[in-house]
Amino acid sequence: MFPCSSCGICCQNISTIKELKEYDLGNGICKYFDRINNKCIIYENRPQVCRIDEMFEEEYNSFFSKKEFYIENAKVCNILQEQYKIDKNYRINIEEI
Ligand code: SF4
Ligand code: SF4
Incomplete structure (x- = not known):
């Protein structure tokens, strides 16, 4: 399973994800993201694009190995976290993937 650290920042940056157009509150934040508890309120029923x-x-297993795919996703997570100054404890350790 992808080692998501549950930082929640991807759910607050969905404006470029076409599959989530209807979910965007207009500021890039998903309407199903609970900012108080930092979690998805429809987690069990979230769309496929939210399921790494x-x-x-x-969609991707003919292009990447699972490890490569996880690493590419984790890099994006860490870049977003850096950009939004999320606590370093949430960084995904790419060496451990
Ligand atoms: S940005 Fe990455 S680590 Fe943070 S919640 Fe999303 S998938 Fe998980
Ligand atoms: S549906 Fe849930 S997992 Fe997907 S972007 Fe919205 S809050 Fe995040």
Whole structure:
């Protein structure tokens, strides 16, 4: 399973994700993101684009190994976290993937 650290920053930056156009509050924040508790309120029913493991199986497994796919996703997580000054404890350790 992808080692998501549950920082929540991806759910607050969805404006470029076409599959989530209807979810965007207009400021890039998903309408299903609970900012107080830092979590998705429809987690069990979230769309496929929000499911990294399913996206790998359905769309990317002929292009990347799972490890490569995880690393590329984790790099984006860490860049977003840096950009938004998220606590360093949330960084994904790419060496451990
Ligand atoms: S940005 Fe990455 S680590 Fe943070 S919640 Fe999203 S998938 Fe998880
Ligand atoms: S549906 Fe849930 S997991 Fe997907 S962007 Fe919105 S809050 Fe995040």
